[in-house]
Amino acid sequence: MVRSYPVGALSSARWGVGRAGEGSRNVALDKVRKAFEIQIDYVAFVRFTGLERLVKQAGGVRVNVPYDIHDPSIVDGRANLQPGAKFLSGSTLELGDDAPYCYTVGHPINWNTTPNCTRALEYVRSRHGPGNNDWKRDRRQQSFIYAAMQQVNSAQLEGLREATFANATDFYTTLPLGSADVLYIYNRVHNATIPNQAVLQPPTYASNVKGTSKQQLKIDVVRALFKSWFGPLS
8 A cells, every 4th residue: 555654564464365265356455445444556466486586686685584483394496305494583685586495404303404594485485383473474574575675776676677577477566667657656665664564463453263273353453553554545
């Protein structure tokens, strides 16, 4: 959403918005508008391969990994190596598909000899291992996007714009992508602050459905959050 308000971050992927059962992309977006009572000005959709191409084009994205992650399950599909990956806390340059392979060593896994994974796609997808879950993954994804916004410089814009046209199946957006439009958007968001950030997780924004592993949104609470951030629909 692009509004004349401070930039905010939100994760709603957990709720299956826009999945195959929802019909077309426009039908799914309309359901989001009606359910959350929000105005969605523009939409951007990027596949995994598109993310890797953009990260590589940008020369990587430096993030502050908030805690050590020992994920025994995630798979680096570029090579037939032992599943799993380790992400060490601290400042890390996350790379595109030019990153070294991510894998684990030993049976059981020897995390001391397992190399540190610096592949952006694996970092933002990881959700298994001690202290790791869907909600923490959502927040890491938000932080990654904002780190990229702050680090991309104006000299990189044309290369990134062209990269979005390299494979039409990797990208979908309703944002204007002319050179002047991209520069305008860049100037609007590059120095934006992030005063608002939320993951729609229990117990504040959702409740657990008894007898299942599912959660149900507290829709009134979510609507109130959105109104406090973005103001009324126009």
